[in-house]
Amino acid sequence: MSKIQKETDVILIGAGVMSATLGSLLKELAPEWEIKVFEKLANAGEESSNEWNNAGTGHSALCELNYTSEKSDGAIDISKAIKVNEQFQLSRQFWSYLVNSNLIRNPQDFIMPIPHMSLVQGEENVSFLKKRFKALSNNPLFQGMEFSDDPVELKEWIPLIMEGRTSSEPIAATKIDSGTDVNFGALTRMLFDHLKSKNVEINYQHSVKDIKRTSDGLWEVKVHDIDSSKIEYHTAKFVFIGGGGGSLPLLQKTGIPESKHIGGFPVSGLFMVCNNPEVVEQHHGKVYGKAKVGAPPMSVPHLDTRYIDNKKTLLFGPFAGFSPKFLKTGSNFDLLGSVKPNNVITMLAAGAKEMPLTKYLIQQVMLSHEKRMEELREFIPNAKKEDWDIVVAGQRVQVIKDTEASGKGTLQFGTEVVSSGDGSIAALLGASPGASTAVHVMLEVLEKCFPQHMMEWGLKIKEMIPSYGMSLVENPELLQEIQTSTAQTLGLAEKELAYS
Numbered sequence: 001m002s003k004i005q006k007e008t009d010v011i012l013i014g015a016g017v018m019s020a021t022l023g024s025l026l027k028e029l030a031p032e033w034e035i036k037v038f039e040k041l042a043n044a045g046e047e048s049s050n051e052w053n054n055a056g057t058g059h060s061a062l063c064e065l066n067y068t069s070e071k072s073d074g075a076i077d078i079s080k081a082i083k084v085n086e087q088f089q090l091s092r093q094f095w096s097y098l099v100n101s102n103l104i105r106n107p108q109d110f111i112m113p114i115p116h117m118s119l120v121q122g123e124e125n126v127s128f129l130k131k132r133f134k135a136l137s138n139n140p141l142f143q144g145m146e147f148s149d150d151p152v153e154l155k156e157w158i159p160l161i162m163e164g165r166t167s168s169e170p171i172a173a174t175k176i177d178s179g180t181d182v183n184f185g186a187l188t189r190m191l192f193d194h195l196k197s198k199n200v201e202i203n204y205q206h207s208v209k210d211i212k213r214t215s216d217g218l219w220e221v222k223v224h225d226i227d228s229s230k231i232e233y234h235t236a237k238f239v240f241i242g243g244g245g246g247s248l249p250l251l252q253k254t255g256i257p258e259s260k261h262i263g264g265f266p267v268s269g270l271f272m273v274c275n276n277p278e279v280v281e282q283h284h285g286k287v288y289g290k291a292k293v294g295a296p297p298m299s300v301p302h303l304d305t306r307y308i309d310n311k312k313t314l315l316f317g318p319f320a321g322f323s324p325k326f327l328k329t330g331s332n333f334d335l336l337g338s339v340k341p342n343n344v345i346t347m348l349a350a351g352a353k354e355m356p357l358t359k360y361l362i363q364q365v366m367l368s369h370e371k372r373m374e375e376l377r378e379f380i381p382n383a384k385k386e387d388w389d390i391v392v393a394g395q396r397v398q399v400i401k402d403t404e405a406s407g408k409g410t411l412q413f414g415t416e417v418v419s420s421g422d423g424s425i426a427a428l429l430g431a432s433p434g435a436s437t438a439v440h441v442m443l444e445v446l447e448k449c450f451p452q453h454m455m456e457w458g459l460k461i462k463e464m465i466p467s468y469g470m471s472l473v474e475n476p477e478l479l480q481e482i483q484t485s486t487a488q489t490l491g492l493a494e495k496e497l498a499y500s
Helices: 017-029 079-100 123-137 151-157 184-197 244-254 344-353 355-365 369-377 434-449 451-464 476-489 493-499
Strands: 005-013 035-039 111-113 116-121 146-148 171-176 180-182 201-204 206-213 219-225 230-241 262-274 286-288 302-308 311-321 388-392 396-403 407-412 415-419 425-430
Touching (some): 005 017, 005 219, 017 079, 017 451, 035 184, 035 230, 079 434, 079 476, 116 123, 180 302, 244 262, 311 355, 311 369, 344 407, 415 434, 434 451, 476 493
Parallel strands (some): 005 035, 116 286
Antiparallel strands (some): 111 180, 219 230, 262 388, 286 302, 302 311, 396 407, 415 425
């Protein structure tokens, strides 16, 4: 019996923030296109986008020290910080457009203003932070950043962190009040509610098993309906694979040349969450420290005020761990299954190169609760064991590929789009800054995969995202206008004043 294929224009795999963002953009740019979504879990935003599976930081390089490196001459390179900040400004603009257009409502349910701070100890680190502050504070994107190495002032900024601190070691921090806490789980669910109202067909508990090219150039997606145990076949002109850690195995199934010589290394995470409301109320901010020697960038310790289900929460972490799963709900055979003849050399080269990382992960896995408390006390000297519980965060799969700069088996830290030469299929791989830069990344997908439509879509994109195609650093007046208008639309302006 021949199989029945159901044809559509666009298929989105995975109901996370990336698919939600791409679907929302396409519905504004090509409302007549038919879109189908397939998600193996029961709801949207349940894996990497879920509020408990990520740090909830609106990553804009305000506090993350790994986006500003020190050059050999001692100067601070802020180019990556500028790039990440400008990308987050695109997200703010698109979210504001959706709110102003009544396509999503109640922005306070997904975004809140939170001061972003960097905190360092030791003479060398304080010197670095001071240089970083000078380099950033002269840039319009980082206007309003403050620096202090005065313990009295720091006690006003971060009382919980300064209370009980007995070390005579120099300590310093920067603070900027325009940072944000973003509940990407809530945002994802809002966007999928919006897509559903636009007649997008969203299929939960549908697991994609295979993707292959048909003779007429379409992509055929083999889907397992978990509820009915039936197998379905859907074809589309364009497929986006936005399945978090599950994207790599699906990309490999496509067989496109661009999927070759790419591997993935899974890293799991844990957060400590405070269960004492009195302690939670003593801290207000996202405070990022400096990664320890040998630790990967995604393991930078930070103490975060979070807003989850409209409740103020305090998290510390992340503590890295290792699991062979590519998704929190994945299989223990995910890593082994991702090793193919075309990437085995790449994977082996990465294994040889990344021995310090492997050692670090083993040490993290072996940490006892008391050892984690010791790390927490570097931030909160008076932290009590009974006030803190453990939450298992999401899985992240770091991209491994061969690069000209670093050779075979290079571990990439960041977010990467892989697309076919003809633009008919694309996949999102990697991790942080991830969700914060979803709009930038999905605009990149549009540019790569729909170049023939970009001219006709240009005016609409500029309506949704006024700074599209422009440098905000080079247009400070536009930057000021955008920051003011998006803060007002997203309900950040009044709260920013209240907290300052």
